[in-house]
Amino acid sequence: MARLFSIILVVFVFSVGRTQNLQYVKKVNHKLCSKAYHGRGYVKHGDAKAAKYIAAEFKKAGLKSFTDNYYQPYQFAINTFPGKITAKADNRKLIPGTDFVISLSSPGIKGTFPLIWVPDSVSTPEQLVSFVESSGEKDGFLVLSQQFKKLYGTQIPWGRGAILLEDKQPWWHVSNGRHVGRSVWLKIDKHKLPKTTRTIYLDFNNRFVEQYQTQNIAGYLEGSAVKDTFLVLTAHYDHLGMMGNKAWFPGSNDNASGTTMILDLIHYYTQHPPKYSIAFILFSGEEVGLMGSNYFVEHPLFPLKKIKLLINLDMIGTGSEGITVVNATIYKNLFQKLVAINNKHHYLAEVKARGEACNSDHCPFYKKGVKSIFIYTRGKEYLEYHSVTDNNVPYTKYEDFFKLITNLVDNY
Numbered sequence: 580m581a582r583l584f585s586i587i588l589v590v591f592v593f594s595v596g597r598t599q600n601l602q603y604v605k606k607v608n609h610k611l612c613s614k615a616y617h618g619r620g621y622v623k624h625g626d627a628k629a630a631k632y633i634a635a636e637f638k639k640a641g642l643k644s645f646t647d648n649y650y651q652p653y654q655f656a657i658n659t660f661p662g663k664i665t666a667k668a669d670n671r672k673l674i675p676g677t678d679f680v681i682s683l684s685s686p687g688i689k690g691t692f693p694l695i696w697v698p699d700s701v702s703t704p705e706q707l708v709s710f711v712e713s714s715g716e717k718d719g720f721l722v723l724s725q726q727f728k729k730l731y732g733t734q735i736p737w738g739r740g741a742i743l744l745e746d747k748q749p750w751w752h753v754s755n756g757r758h759v760g761r762s763v764w765l766k767i768d769k770h771k772l773p774k775t776t777r778t779i780y781l782d783f784n785n786r787f788v789e790q791y792q793t794q795n796i797a798g799y800l801e802g803s804a805v806k807d808t809f810l811v812l813t814a815h816y817d818h819l820g821m822m823g824n825k826a827w828f829p830g831s832n833d834n835a836s837g838t839t840m841i842l843d844l845i846h847y848y849t850q851h852p853p854k855y856s857i858a859f860i861l862f863s864g865e866e867v868g869l870m871g872s873n874y875f876v877e878h879p880l881f882p883l884k885k886i887k888l889l890i891n892l893d894m895i896g897t898g899s900e901g902i903t904v905v906n907a908t909i910y911k912n913l914f915q916k917l918v919a920i921n922n923k924h925h926y927l928a929e930v931k932a933r934g935e936a937c938n939s940d941h942c943p944f945y946k947k948g949v950k951s952i953f954i955y956t957r958g959k960e961y962l963e964y965h966s967v968t969d970n971n972v973p974y975t976k977y978e979d980f981f982k983l984i985t986n987l988v989d990n991y
């Protein structure tokens with residue numbers, strides 16, 4: 580009897596340990612956001628360091644690989660700022676990443692340049708042209724407010740470049756880094772550039788890498804009943820990387836959150852063998868422009884028509900207001916199923932439908948006719964985005980969200 584009891588206890592403890600693991604997820608998130616991973620981008624091979632860690636986790640979990648080592652290598656062109664970045668407004672130092680960001684389409688630059696403050700009365704491109712021509716300044720930097728935000732990163736025919744003023748710490752992105760232009764563009768927090776500022780000093784070099792070597796990571800578990808049909812769970816593990824040799828963008832919500840959930844789901848499904856095969860794919864290059872997922876659909880590691888459903892997770896670290904499902908209006912039955920599961924178990928405040936949006940790695944699959952949805956969490960408890968301070972996502976509703984996903988996958 581005592582023996583039977585202890586067996587039951589062991590089974591119980593084991594099965595509790597088999598569900599989602601918030602502690603593990605938080606620990607790995609911190610690790611991937613640490614300085615050692617350089618923001619998982621394209622300076623100091625941050626993406627490759629993250630890939631190595633993820634592939635080791637795949638191996639530890641016993642996933643099968645479509646390739647020799649879970650890697651699917653590919654390349655793309657990317658501009659980088661790997662060295663020291665110095666910027667001064669008059670003589671005040673500006674902090675890279677915090678006070679300002681540089682458009683990744685910018686070339687290197689060195690020198691002191693006069694600022695050409697464009698007044699608010701100038702509001703159309705035509706007015707801007709005549710204002711700049713009348714200023715007579717040939718080697719300066721235009722200072723523009725948000726009404727000209729559409730010009731950011733474009734090539735402008737005057738001076739060396741331009742500054743776009745932001746109301747707060749600016750967001751960086753790297754999706755315009757596949758070509759280098761002639762104009763240097765900065766976004767600066769307007770509180771760091773008072774209107775009395777006359778000059779800007781800039782000193783940084785760019786390095787354009789024609790063929791940056793990177794990799795997707797893919798593995799799978801074979802289905803217990805149906806082997807050649809796949810449910811596919813995806814996330815991107817890359818982030819923006821480094822801007823200069825000091826500022827790194829941790830990407831705790833975007834998308835260490837999705838990456839860690841995929842790793843947690845792998846542990847779950849190794850303990851709960853699935854009916855259908857499940858493929859787990861972690862993409863790189865998402866921030867550059869869905870590079871990894873686009874490469875994958877052109878060079879699939881298994882036929883895309885074998886995919887029954889793909890669920891992409893990107894920015895899932897909040898949840899106080901529920902989740903949004905991209906492509907919900909396309910796949911109405913699937914969406915209704917998700918809502919029904921949520922209503923039955925009271926997991927999340929709201930499961931919200933959204934239409935098509937080519938805003939993450941589900942999109943290239945969807946365009947190829949694969950049934951694909953993209954889920955992100957919503958909540959105002961954490962608003963860090965593409966910032967040097969996106970480093971500690973709360974995972975507010977992680978357990979409930981995890982149960983919702985596994986419940987859907989298990990019953991699909």
Ligand SMILES: [Zn+2]
Pocket residue numbers: 833866965
């Ligand atoms: Zn992002």
